[in-house]
Amino acid sequence: MHGRRLATLDEIVGLAAPESAKIIDMVESWAKSNDIGLTVLDVGEDITDEHIEREKTTLGISIGGDGTFLEAARSFAPFQIPLMGINSGTLAFLARVEPLDVEDALTAVYRGRASINARQQYEVTAGDINTTGINEMFLQKHPPEDRYGTKVGSLHVFVDKEYVGKYFGSGLIVSTPTGSTGRAYSNGGPVHYPQNNRTLQIIPHETISAAVDPIVVSQDSEIDIVLDSDFDIDIDGGRQFERLESDTVVHISGANQPVQTVRTPYDDAFITAMVDKLDWGLRTVDNDGPRSALEDNITSSDFKERAARVAREAARSAGEPLQELHGQVENIQYKTDKSDIVTEADYQANDIIETAINSEFPDHIVQSEENDQTVPTEGYAWIIDPLDGTGNFAHGNPNYSISIALLKDRIPVVGVVYAPEPADMFYAIDGRGAYQNDHKIEPTSRSQLDESMLLSGYDPSGEFLQAFYHETQGVRRLGSAALNLAYVASGSADAVWEHDTHPWDVAAGLCLLREVGGKTTDQYGSSYELSFNATDQRTPLLASNGSVHEQLISHIDTSDLMSE
Structure with a gap:
């Protein structure tokens, strides 16, 4: 979905953490004043077809911290509903709209000023587990039965059936770009700019080797992990947690359905959030860099x-x-x-x-x-x-x-x-x-009628078809004046005749034709001008690649079109 489409917003469906009543009241007040439907469920409740009318334009919201956002992401992703996070938590990278900005952010969405970005999800199967996540999958050695037992284990990793090697340590992380600021970051993994980034990364956790680096793979890669001992699997910070036995194969790949996240002018940008929340050291929160250098050459073009x-x-x-x-x-x-x-x-x-x-x-x-x-x-x-x-x-x-x-x-x-x-x-x-x-694009260079393919718009008496069908390679009628002009400009046809035109049908196409050197006239060869007068007088249009135009005019001059 494109952010501009949210200008036709019909309804909002939300998941809210406990103690969110004040923010819910703000959202409800805004929705009521804009005649937008609103449904808010408690986090943990399932979102079903009863809550979402698929023929309507729907915005999903989470009210809480990143934990609530992650739960909402899993709930909304199957419906491909874009999700905006309202932050009532603390360290939030995903829920970036602050409570004081809620009404302004929703207004920006409704005015088509939001953007929608895809966040990569992962799919994981292991034993009885078959689920998706947006953050990270963490494998950690299951604690020994007694305190003297070993706290490390081995995992064999394959990527697209190629053996990567044996990881010996306390665990392994497979992270999406969204999860790159979590456990992955704490274990030396690179930060990934998450918007529309379709990758996964494999990061060792406390591995007994100094020469093991993170690996970044495509969303389409198949990751298989064979356990040499018992490990605990943690999906997205405890959303699902189970013990896996030795010899279990954990399979991970990128999910086909991304999470559609909504960004408004009231969100912190990603790097700004890094600076604010993780003390990213290359700039301060208010430092916007030498941005004026990017704007020095702005012109009317x-x-x-x-x-x-x-x-x-x-x-x-x-x-x-x-x-x-x-x-x-x-x-x-x-x-x-x-x-x-x-x-x-x-x-x-x-x-x-x-x-x-x-x-x-x-x-x-x-x-x-x-x-x-x-x-x-x-x-x-x-x-x-x-x-x-x-x-x-x-x-x-x-x-x-x-x-x-x-x-x-x-x-x-x-x-x-x-x-x-x-x-x-x-x-x-x-x-x-x-x-x-x-x-x-550029038009054709054909200059002879008998080599040319023509298009026709509305031709009430069929005179254009009769006049040109046998003189050319054919006359086709597509039923869209704008497309007719675009096809002539791009070389898919040599000319088009429109019996009558309205400015909204042809204005964009005229710009296309002018830029490629085409020609537009009326049936007499006089320059075609957009007519904005509400009269009954028709405004015919003959448009061509330019090269064949004179032959078209000459042939029209001898046809019954001149008498229409």
């Missing part, structure tokens, strides 16, 4: 880069509910029910995008098909279509898209077209080129 980043984040976030609701559309037989889902999809996507833009650029107008805002003739404004290709969407066809454009003086300077089903992200920045999934 960096503003456009930022706008493009926000637009891409908003598009990806809006794509999530569209995909989920699209899956429901495919299973519905009745038109009225489909219409309701399409309306809900449009609404959710529009809400996410508008919230993201308003949060980052509060002074900018945002016009969409869903509102009646007017784009000013001067200055910056946004124009969006949260669901272009509604007909396709309603019939289970994946050819639909999200279109977001930033305009300056009514000219597109940033354009984003996102197709959620193939996860294709097209974007362009004025003067910086155009890209598809971060790879620079």
Whole structure:
């Protein structure tokens, strides 16, 4: 899940430690004032489908210390619910929102200003144990029956079936990046920056050898540990604790489902938390370093880069509910029910995008098909279509898209077209080129009609199809004007004809085409301009790679299209 999607937050489900009543009251007050549902359970209670409505956008919260957060992480992970930790404990690395910041942090989440990061979990099986953890698995030699017995033992470790060797000592730790600041750190293990870090590390505990170092492995690696004597296994600081007999094989690997953690502007950053809680020695809490050096070269183009980043984040976030609701559309037989889902999809996507833009650029107008805002003739404004290709969407066809454009003086300077089903992200920045999934794109160089593949939008009388079908390699209709323009810009087609256009359908695509050197006109060859006047006069568009444009105009001139 992307953090921007939490702008459509419907409900909060929490796990709370004892003596959390004051913080619960604060959360309840905030939820009530924002018309958000709230369910709070005592830590230790199971979270089930009765508590979470999967079709709703849900935020999980823990109220307590890191112990409560770890318990909540295991409860929410199967539902892939993002989790925010509110700290009422002491030494907390995971629950980072302080009680005084609770309402502000929740507001930041609701305004789409939170980020969601994946925290690696591990899976462990040993004897009757089959569970997951987010912190660390600790094997410690089981105490001897009498005080004179040996307190050390041997463990044989394999990684992906390769024999690492025999660890002789009092134990062994297998830690995630999240757990790297716990027992692993106390035993000389490296600190791992935990956000989106998909690794595991093996750390010896009081090993009788000076030449044994920690080993870092991939989340996909298979770790097998064969016990030569009895050891106690401790999962995440006592969440599960059992004695394992000699010859038991402990199997550990990265879990497929990470924990989705929510970070807000009110959290301490990871290194700051290290300094504050562990006296990390390279800086003080308030020392932000020579940050001004990073900002010396900020120009207006960096503003456009930022706008493009926000637009891409908003598009990806809006794509999530569209995909989920699209899956429901495919299973519905009745038109009225489909219409309701399409309306809900449009609404959710529009809400996410508008919230993201308003949060980052509060002074900018945002016009969409869903509102009646007017784009000013001067200055910056946004124009969006949260669901272009509604007909396709309603019939289970994946050819639909999200279109977001930033305009300056009514000219597109940033354009984003996102197709959620193939996860294709097209974007362009004025003067910086155009890209598809971060790879620079360019149109075809074909200049002859009989070599060209054309796309068509709405063609009510079929005149465009009749005029060009036999003169070209074919005419295809995809059902999304934004995608049509993106495909011409990226070289998947040579030209597109749109019988009529609205600015929210084509603004982003026009930016893409301009950046790759394409050409856009009306059917007469006159320059195409976005029309913001609410009139009945249609605004046709002919867009091409540029090379074949004159032949297109010449052929249109001899066709019935000129009489439409």
